Structure formats: structure tokens, C-alpha cells
Amino acid sequence: MTAYLIRRLFAAVMLLVVVTAVTFAIFFLVPRLGGQSVDDLAVQYVGKDANPESVAAVKQNLGLDQPLIVQYFDFIKAIFVGAEYKFGPDASECSAPCFGYSFRSHIEVWPEITQRIPVTLSLAVGAAVLWVISGVTIGVVSALKRGTFIDRLAMTIALLGVSLPIFFTGLLGLALFTSQWPIWESVDYIPITEDPGEWFWNLIIPWCSLAFLYSALYARLTRAGMLETMGEDYIRTARAKGLRESKVVAKHGLRAALTPIVTIFGMDFGLLVGGAIITEQVFSLQGMGAYAVQAVKDSDLPIVMGVTLVAAFFIVFCNLIVDLLYAAIDPRVRYS
Amino acid sequence: MALLSVDELSVTFGGVHGRKESTAVDGVSFDVDQGQVVGLVGESGCGKSVTSLALMGLLPGKGVKLGGRADFDGNNLLTMSQRELREMRGKEIAMIFQDPLSSLNPVVPIGVQVTEILQRHRGLKGEPARKEAAHLLDRVGIPDPTRRLKEYPHQLSGGMRQRALIAMAVACAPRLLIADEPTTALDVTIQAQILELLKELVDEEGTALLMITHDLGVVAGLCDQVNVLYAGKVVESADRHELFAHPMHPYAHGLLESIPRLDAPRGEPLKPIRGSINDRIAWADGCAFAPRCDYYTIECLTGTPALTVPAAAGHQVRCVNPVREPVEIATLETPDVTATAHGGTSA
Known part of the structure; x- marks a missing residue:
């Protein structure tokens, strides 16, 4: 080890x-x-x-x-x-x-980067929590209710989610909820250390737009994984023991279906922390992505290098965590 | 009354969304008494596994039509709700599957897979459950059971995995055990061990065993009563000794003749049954085996042949031209793991 x-x-x-x-x-x-x-x-x-x-x-x-x-x-x-x-x-x-x-x-x-990491991190963490919970839940329900109205509705929405770019859904969200029905006045980043409530409130629209895309992807992945897993022989064995269906799904089905999800999550999350370029642009959040875009436009090498290195660090780090997690989820994976 | 009494069981798939129906099991009847080992024999696709899954209530709900009755202890399994079946499964009726590796969850420790059934039906939790699980593993011949509880299926050998599955199946002392080709995925030497273990459990507990197999060696070594299935119907049903001595349906006859013999002269050709199970006609038109049959006559095409008793009592055959000549089966009983146990049941 x-x-x-x-x-x-x-x-x-x-x-x-x-x-x-x-x-x-x-x-x-x-x-x-x-x-x-x-x-x-x-x-x-x-x-x-x-x-x-x-x-x-x-x-x-x-x-x-x-x-x-x-x-x-x-x-x-x-x-x-x-x-x-x-x-x-x-x-x-x-x-x-x-x-x-x-x-x-x-x-x-460097100080510029450290100032921007919390912005991107806030965006990524909140969205990730949202998309993992919703995506996996929708995927599981869809798989278990395959072919029903619920499944078709969920998969149609998921298709929309993966097809619509964030600069559309994000701007639509802004237009709807800041001018059509002005629940929010505007979307500004408030550091969590300053006011956790405001931090949360302001990030809701960005979180939802980002999570919409990813939860659609994750719902499709989870559904495919669950459909495959629920056809496995060991699911039949679990049912033959007389276990309740909820237990069969949670204990025997979901675990195997989640393994690939964990891998992909590590990549997606690492990539996102390195800079949610489009989302930050849409909501004018001064995160790593916005910083990188400006630097590339300006041919500003030190910033490009700094942002790239920090982003690469996050991706490598997240993948390392995933590899360690993987061994915990799937005992067949050996540290060798 | 028999413990399990299957009467005209039929299973039909499809028929939804305009898809063609196909009948996998077509009016199968047999009984299993307490302490009895009954074999269900046939090649792939003859409906034997579907029969077992139907009895367990493990067939998918949608697109499957069940017919007939399957009375277990007087209650029809086919009309039970999933809730009632869940109470039965693992407790009253347990099942052992074909491929022990894929039948065990690769990411859950053996111990958990054993204790979950103890918790479900016997209410055992924590340390008592672990103790009982270790005891069960020990009973099915897994050495060092306490350590094995923490291990994962891939860390066990094929034989050990099947033993672990058997441990789960007998965990709640079921009255009926259904074994669906339990030795197919195993080495020949391990096969004999597993059969011996099953034999022991059946003898000790008085458990009824429904043995589903395509391996006549298994049948010879284990079963009291044998039902030969072809294309979803029982074509011959007899006592083990009677069947091996006088197979009367050309299919059963062919199965026995196709076994290679060690004492046959060199260069003597093997005698397979020609064609495959796909070369069949609908039972409604005649005998499904007719296109592959060496004894075929025009009478074979006049509707479904009935099950008759042409010779010895209790020996049923579904054939209009039953074979009268015996098969030489000098080497058949070689995997004889049970020479003493069930010798006395023949007529």
C-alpha cells in the first residue's frame, strides 16, 4: 500500500x-x-x-x-x-x-490564483453534490422502472440536459429568475467566510445550470450501469435468498453500478475545479476559468502556466483519490 | 401428498408488443417427496432452468405467462404474491446456481453474503450471525471458515465458491433445495466432491432435492427419480435404475448411447444425436423430437404423443414407437459417489 x-x-x-x-x-x-x-x-x-x-x-x-x-x-x-x-x-x-x-x-x-480557487471550488462542490445525488437517483429509478412513463420522461429530460450547452441553460436561468420572475436580484459571488447564507443563495442558479448538464450525464450512466448490474447472476442469488427488493438494489445492485461513476466523477470534478470556464463566463464569476480565458486572450504566459499547473494538480489529485477509493469499492482491484 | 407437486406447468415468453410467443415449458408435471432426489434432465434450451426459476418466482413479471400448478406443501407457488414468495425463498425453498463465480457478488465479502440470509429469515445479527455463518461454511467443508468470512469471492477457488453458495442455500434448513446444474462450471474432481456434499446434506436433513442437469453422470450418482425433458415437455419419467437399464424414448436412448465409453474399441465412432434442439416441430403437430429421431414413422406426426406406461410400472414414456432394446452402459456409473446411499430405491 x-x-x-x-x-x-x-x-x-x-x-x-x-x-x-x-x-x-x-x-x-x-x-x-x-x-x-x-x-x-x-x-x-x-x-x-x-x-x-x-x-x-x-x-x-x-x-x-x-x-x-x-x-x-x-x-x-x-x-x-x-x-x-x-x-x-x-x-x-x-x-x-x-x-x-x-x-x-x-x-x-499566485495570490490571484489563491483568491480565485474558492470561487471555482464553491461552484464545483455545490454543483457536484447536486448532480451526484440527482443524477444517480434519477438513473436508478429509471433503470428500475425501465420502459415506463417515468423512465421515458427522465431520459428525455436527460437528453435535453446533455444536449443544451450551459451558455444556453445558464442564460435562460438568469433571464427567468432575475428578470422574468426576479427571485434573485443578480448573481454575485459572496465568500462563504463573509456570509454563508448569501454565498449559498447567490450560487443556486449557477449550481443548478451546471448540475443540469452533469446530472443528465450521470443519470444516463447510472441507468445503463444499473440495467447491466440488475441482470447479473448475483442479483438473482440475492433474490433467491428472499431479500427485499430495496435491499437487493441497494446492497447488491448499486454498488457495482457505482464503480464506473466514481471514476468519471474524479475526472469531471478535477476538471471543473481547474476552471468551469463557460459557467464562470455566463455568471461573471471571477474563478479560475475566467482568469484562464483572460490570460489566453492576453498571451499572458505566467498566468496561463499558473492556471494550467493548478488545474492539472487538481485533476491528478482527484484521480489519485479515485484510485484509492476504487480499491475500497471493488476489492478485486489490487495495489499493484 | 408430495412436498412439491408440479402439475401441467407451462411458461410462455413474449406475446407483448406484438412479439411472437414462445413456450419454454409446455405442461410439465412431476412430484418431489421429502428426502427424495428428483432429476430434471435435458439439453440446453429444453426448459429445465426456466422450470426452476418459475418455481422460485424468479422469472420477470412482465412478458411471462405461467400456467398449471406448482403446489408446495399444498400452496400454489405460481399464484403467490412476491411478498409471500420472498418469505418462502431462502427459508423453505432454496436454490443453488450454475456458475458460482457470477452467482456471488464480487464486491461483497462472503461473510456478509451468508449472514444476510440469516438476518432475513432467522433474525440473527452481529456476532451470533457471524458465528452461525462460520459454522455453515465449516459444515459445507470450507477450511478456516472464520478467515473466509472476510474474503471476497475472487479469493476462493471454484469449488469453495460453490460450497459457499451451498452454505447460503442450506442456511435456513429449507425443505426443498433446487440445484440448477451445480457442477457444470467445476472441474471433474471438484464435481464429485460437490455432489457428495449435496448427498450428505440431503441424507442428514431429509431435504428434498430437485436436481437440474444435462449430465447423466450426475443423475446416475444422485437421483432417485428422473424426468427427461425435451422442448419443454417431459418425454420420459422413470426410476433411475429403470431409466438407465431401459431407456424407451429415442431421445433418452440417444442421450445414453452418446456417452463415450472407455471400454469401446479404438476407432469406434461416437454416437451423437443428430441435429440440434432447433430442429423441432411444434408439439401440437406431433413429436418435437421426430426430425432428429431414428425411429420416426408417420404416426409421429399425428398430434402430441401422450405419456404412456408401455412397460414397467411407473415408467412413463411420451412416444408412439418406444425403443425396446437396452443400452450397454457398462461405464456409466463411474462417478459413483453414492453407491450405498440410494441403492435401495429401485423396484
């Missing part, structure tokens, strides 16, 4: 290293393949009155004049030991973990 854990942790760290390297390479190498020079890159950050001197200064300040490999190792080093920067209004010391300063605003990246 310990050896397994160490091996998995090592693999996770290696994965993060690869992710940073690839992100770095995409950011710098791809434009260069397209014929862009380092000067062209630097010009982006200078502004309207670019002249050779200012471009050269910016190049030096951002470290763009260094070989790519040196820039990469500087970036990695800064995460662990911090770095000193020679430009920007308040920039001198950047303590570890240092993801550098925004190329555009010269604001330190």
Missing part, C-alpha cells in the same frame, strides 16, 4: 512536470513555428509606443532573451524557492510558490 502510494505520487509529480513542459512549449514554440520572432512576442507587451529600446528592455525584463530551456527552469525554480524580479511597480521579491508576475498587469500570479 505504501509502495503503491509512493509510486502513484511519483507518477503524479512527473505528470505535472510534463504538463508544464508541454504548456511552455505550446506557448513559445508554436508561434515561432508560425514565423513569429521573440521580438514580435515582446512587442505585444510594450504597448502602442513600441520602439527598439523599449522592446529590448521588455525582453530582458521578462527573461525572453534567455534560451527557452533556461526560462523553463527559472519558472520551475521560482515555484519552489521564489524569485526576484527587476521590473514592475512593487516587484522585487516573489516568495515561493512563485508563478511570476502577469506580463500585462505586473500583478503577482
